[in-house]
Amino acid sequence: MKVDVSRETMDLLKEFQALAEKWNSRINLVSGSTLPAFWDRHISDSLQIFENAAPFSGHWADLGSGGGFPGIVLAVAFRETDLSFTLVESDQRKATFLRTAIRELSLTNAKVKCDRIERIPSLNADYVSARALAGLPVLLTFLDLHLRASGEAWLLKGRNWQAEVDEARENWAFNLETFPSKTSDEAAVLKVSEVSHV
Template identity: 55%
Template sequence: MSVSRETKDLLIQYEALLRRWNLKINLVSPNDMTTLTSRHIQDCLQLADLAPVAAGHWVDLGSGGGLPGLVVAFSKVHTGTRFTLVESDQRKATFLRQVIRETNLKNAVVLSQRIECVEPLKADIISARALAGLPDLMPYLARHLSQNGRAFLLKGKKWRAELRDAQEQWDFLWTAHPSKTQEEAAILEISKVSYGAK
């Protein structure tokens, strides 16, 4: 995915900070560090292409090391989109805040609480990556999406099975966008979430 020069510079700063902090706390698996740019950052940038330019309030659940929340926030600095990164692990939340400070990122804040304990955020967009299976994510989406909000969830090769399992208890609209970085993976776009299968 192509990005602006400004976004590229921010991503370079972010990657350097991530590599440094990852020596102290486990933000990203050591095995994943070799493919951080080509696989993981590019994976997250797909969300920037899929989601509306002016998304309003974007909530990233289980932000961890900033994938995808910070990566997308860098790419949408001038769009008016505001980002809330929800991360309950205090060390990871400290890292996220440090990146925000050092990159002077004005469009993002960190909420260091458990997702289920945060007051409903009425998000226009929700993102999540490697957080939980889809059935476990559905209560979070129901709690935090606005009425017309949409979730963009990065899912691996087993996304179809997760989708079937979620549909046993939840009603929702969905679209699967093929991943450009991982064969057979998908980005699930989900909206109109309500409890109770059809």
């Protein structure tokens, strides 16, 4: 998948890939089976949010950041905007990796909060992202807590995304816009806004 980013952004993302692959032998940041296709499976996949979202300022919360997908990738791609990123990760070792990546890539627009998503006070974020974190019904409880009323969430979902949407609609009202994934025929990028309990 071709990604339209600057040379400097591409260089930083390659640096991040090298760092993640180095750490992956000690901490399971991504599945070992995906390492040969690391760029497409993780970086290009995360960049789909950058290609579809158009924010220039505000607070972006990445929930369950894990190995930095999509949080670190987006912080790199949006580093010349006025966005600030909070990466939420409860695993101490992964949080340490994220802080290392932020330092080594000189990302002054990002910080890490090491705690459980449901335990921290509302982040009141303008934007929220998540990838491979939980089913949509659970994600909506997180959005209800951390996404401001006028905000939008960008969620990378796999092959069961339509079933998750149908289940979520039983208890939640929300606006939904979908974009076909460029990295998997069955996956989708979901843009969710105006979340409320039914």
